[in-house]
Amino acid sequence: CVSELYHDTYFQGGDLGSTFTPDAVHCQLVCTFSPRCLMFSFLPASWPKENERFACFLKDSVTNILPKVTLPGVISGHSLKNCNNKIRVCLDKNFPGIDMIGTNYNVTSVTSVDQCKEDCTNDIHCQFFTYVTGSFHSAQLRNKCYFKYSGKGMPTKIRLLDNVVSGFSLKACGKSSLGCQRDLFQNTKFLGENITSVFAPDVITCQKICTFHPICLFFTFLTKDFKDLTKRNLCQMRTSTSGLPTVEIEKEDAISGFSLLTCKSSPSVCPLALHSDAAFLGSELIVQDVNGDKECQSLCTNNTRCQFFTYKSVPSACNQNKCKCHLRISSNGLPTGIQHEIGFTSGFSLRLCKINL
Incomplete structure (x- = not known):
């Protein structure tokens, strides 16, 4: 377990992909939960190229090592997957002076960043937010709360902007008042907007996969007895504007249910059965x-x-x-x-x- 961060250091090669995160600690968290990421490099707010600021590069290596290159301002580090100490995925932190960009789908008037964060946490689709403070240069935009989301659950870009504060929904912290539906519906298929399908060994694992997927709100799992051989053990993840299935139909050997992200208890990866x-x-x-x-x-x-x-x-x-x-x-x-x-x-x-x- 290597938890230290390397300043002015860039890991060369091994790129899996990239995202935008507000700081290096958040980049490390994304790497920890990304299936193959072992190392990362983060470009800070001071990075000269504006469109590359806050970029978080996720990296992998067959040998577990990558060459280090000196690059002023860059922060690099390792995934915490192998750390025995408890890692907190619930980051209740505000990021002043940055605008986290995504799809804006709702704007409300609020009196504080805490109210903005709470409202985002209690909205089924909101993943992150930007709050415009009372000191913002444009008077008509002051004290506004922008609800945002993206397909990956992370900002599509981050820019520096005075007198705004950004942050993430606290649904994963068990702080949503939306409540959740734990029941599983036997011989039922939920229809909605298709996100993706993956293989899962059982319905409980399928529900966990949906819970940790950034935009999955409900799912249908096709059991090992499902008539179509090619679709057995498929976990079909879906979403909708309302957060509920658009249609429920009777389907033999199909089990449906909902994401548990909005439960009062934080979602758990474990236990994982054999x-x-x-x-x-x-x-x-x-x-x-x-x-x-x-x-x-x-x-x-x-x-x-x-x-x-x-x-x-x-x-x-x-x-x-x-x-x-x-x-x-x-x-x-x-x-x-x-x-x-x-x-x-x-x-x-x-x-x-x-x-x-």
Whole structure:
């Protein structure tokens, strides 16, 4: 676990993608929760190129190291995925003097930044906000609260602007008064605006994936008994303007439910169960002989890059008391497919279970 930040340092290469964050600590948090990110480099407010300020570059490396280059003002560091100390993902922090840009979809009149933040937290779509203070140069815009969102849940750009304060919704802190619907609806399909579909081993995992997805509000999970073989174990994530399904239809072997982001308790990644008679597909990292599925999960958890695993306790994969443990990875941290095979046990790395939401 390397938690220190390197000033005037840029990690060269290994780029996975980039986003915009208000500071280096927030960039480190994004890297920690990004499935493949191991390192990051952040360009500060003082960066000479205006359109690159506040850029957060997420990076990966097969060897866990990247060359460092001296670059004045740049702050770099490591993902906290391997840190045993509790990481707080709930950042209740205001960022004065910056405008976090996204899709503005509502503007209200408020008397303080705290009221703006609370209103954003209690709006189903609001992910971040900008509050215009009473000292702003344009009188008609003073004391306005701009609700914002984006497809990734992060600003699409950040600019310096006097007399404004920006911040994030506190839904993940369990501070929303919207409440949540924990019930699961059997043999029911929720329709709405399609976001994406991923593979999940069960409906509980599907609900967690939806909860942590920036714009998923409800989902439908197609079980392993679903008639269409190609759609088995699919977790279909959806949204709508109202936050509710546009239509609910009867569908055999489909289970539907809602994101738990607006619950009074903070959403939890864990516990993550082991799944018997299931093989998680993905890119192979390592294959090793181990003694049992728990040892296989531990091996995955302690490997910096492992996201999920499959343990094969079938005669062809075993030697004496030890059997094959396959450590795997994918671009989004989820299996690229799930096969149901007797004697196989699969599960996820538990490294995010150390994180305190």
